[in-house]
Amino acid sequence: MKRWLYILFITACIAAGSSFIAREAVHTPTIVHFDIPEGWPKPVYPFKENPLTQEGIALGRRLFYDGRLSKDGNFPCASCHQQFAAFSTYDHSLSHGYNYTLTTRNAPALFNLAWQASFMHDGGINHLDLQPLAPLTAPNEMAETIDSVLKKLRADTSYRKQFTAAFGDATINTRRTMQALSQFLLTLVSAGSKYDRVQRGTASFNLPERLGYAIFRQKCASCHAEPLFTDFSYRNIGLPADTTLNDLGRMRITHHSTDSLKFKVPSLRNVAVTAPYGHDGRFYSIDDVLQHYRSGVVNTPTTDPLLQKGIPLSNFEIGQLKAFLYTLTDSAFITDKRFGIPASMVLPAAPDAGMHAK
Numbered sequence: 001m002k003r004w005l006y007i008l009f010i011t012a013c014i015a016a017g018s019s020f021i022a023r024e025a026v027h028t029p030t031i032v033h034f035d036i037p038e039g040w041p042k043p044v045y046p047f048k049e050n051p052l053t054q055e056g057i058a059l060g061r062r063l064f065y066d067g068r069l070s071k072d073g074n075f076p077c078a079s080c081h082q083q084f085a086a087f088s089t090y091d092h093s094l095s096h097g098y099n100y101t102l103t104t105r106n107a108p109a110l111f112n113l114a115w116q117a118s119f120m121h122d123g124g125i126n127h128l129d130l131q132p133l134a135p136l137t138a139p140n141e142m143a144e145t146i147d148s149v150l151k152k153l154r155a156d157t158s159y160r161k162q163f164t165a166a167f168g169d170a171t172i173n174t175r176r177t178m179q180a181l182s183q184f185l186l187t188l189v190s191a192g193s194k195y196d197r198v199q200r201g202t203a204s205f206n207l208p209e210r211l212g213y214a215i216f217r218q219k220c221a222s223c224h225a226e227p228l229f230t231d232f233s234y235r236n237i238g239l240p241a242d243t244t245l246n247d248l249g250r251m252r253i254t255h256h257s258t259d260s261l262k263f264k265v266p267s268l269r270n271v272a273v274t275a276p277y278g279h280d281g282r283f284y285s286i287d288d289v290l291q292h293y294r295s296g297v298v299n300t301p302t303t304d305p306l307l308q309k310g311i312p313l314s315n316f317e318i319g320q321l322k323a324f325l326y327t328l329t330d331s332a333f334i335t336d337k338r339f340g341i342p343a344s345m346v347l348p349a350a351p352d353a354g355m356h357a358k
Contacts, residue, residue, distance in 0.1 A: 029053030029166055034114065037191040039199065040227050043114035045128060045186060050179045052186060055166040058342075060184030062162065063177065065341045068152050070142035071098050077132065077181075078341065080107040080141070084334050086270035087111060087188060093281025098143035104245050106281035108266065109274045111190040111333065115228055121263045121279040123234060124253045128185065129178045146174050153177065188339060190269050191227075194327040199227070205327065212324025215317050220268075222306060229268040229328065235304040236261040238297030242280055249279065260302045272329045286325060290318050 032052040036043065050056075064081075067073040080095040080103070081087040087110035089095045095103045105121055118124075119131045135141040136149065153159045153172050160170040167176050197203035205213060216224075225231045234250045241247075241261060250259035263279045277283040283292065293311040297303065313321070333339075 029055045029168075032057065032187075034186065035189075037189070037196070037227070040191070041115065044117045045114040045182075047114075050129065050182060052183050053166060055162070056180050056183040057187055059162045059166045060180040060182065061339075062342055062345065063181050064184055065345055069136060069144060069149055071144045071148075074098075075142050077135070080135070081110050083336075083339055084273070085109070086190065086274050086330075086334055088274040091275070093276050093284075095141075097141040098139070101140040103138075103140055104247060105279050106276060109270060110185060111188045111269065112228055112267065113188065114186050116232065118232070118264075122250045122253050123264055128182045129175075132178055132181050133174075150174065150177070188333075190330040190333040192332045193269065193330040195324075196227075196330075198327070205324075208320050208323035209327050212320035212322065213327075215321045216324050219311050219313070220321075223265045224268050230265045233265050234259065234262040235265055235307075236300065236302040237263075237293075238299065238303045238307050238310075239278065239282070239292075240298045242282070245280060247280065258302060261300065262302060268325060269328050270330055270334065272326050273334060286322055287318070290321065294318075 030053055032054055034043070034047060034052055063069065064077045067076045067079075069076060070079075075096075075098060080089050082090050084090065089107040093106055095107045097103055108121065113119075113128055116128070118126050119128065120134065125131045125134060133146065136144055136146065150172055153163075159172065163172050163176060163180075164170045166180060194203055194205075194209075198205055223231055223233065223235065236249075239261065248260050250262040250264075251257065253259075266277075271277075271286065275284060275286075277286070277289050283289045290313060293307070294313045295310060297307050297310045299308050
């Protein structure tokens, strides 16, 4: 009798253990390895604090495209960061926000964020996990409160399931929401342009591109350092201040007069698809930017020493330089379906009024 009780006890323990393991397996996220392109530096993002998982990335992607993160439901993150424009705002110098307002800066492109230690044009945010809080709560952007966003997410059964899949239980809080967004944003790696293929030895520049690359390395690379095409520094490039916006750039963060009108050096990757340019989008074409460097630099006490005399560029050099800059467009990145709106969120297209059923 005792032997049978013992066997039943062991069997029950094994069954309970198996059930526990099965439940744990359901909630164990699938780890995703972050691939560093060959020849690139080590990322600065602390992946150990927020490991990439398939479930976390999927959750972050949905959050990125969900208008409910904004006050009126019309302004998801993706409204200012459009994939076809390398996740910048296409054709608008300043983005639109809640209640017909305008933002005060040109939305920066989103890619290769794992290598950035600070964010925004002025570097005012020092961690990717914190960055979404700024546009989410800005009254002229998404105009929400984090408490309201969390309330909406907690009321959605499908979100509770996704948070469980990504983090092990249905707790929905600020940290997890921001970490999920970060996981998606970290996957936005742009390293597949023609330039990259040339560096890998699988393509070659034509003559104008090759000449432009030489000009770039001579006259631009000190600030737009390869392979990320930025050194992440803050510089005053000699732009006259906009008297309407009165944006003093980095000085707003440090309160040091020596930082007046300094803004982060942007990456030139995908530059051909991210117009308009400048922290306030004042330049509508690459030609406008190059013309500024050639003859439009305004010298002030904080103008970068490298630019105080401008950058001498002939018309021929501008043409060749542009040919090289076009090689920085990563067509695969801006069309990759993994980064687009999830299929489950896409509304069916309205029927064309001119079409008739057959």
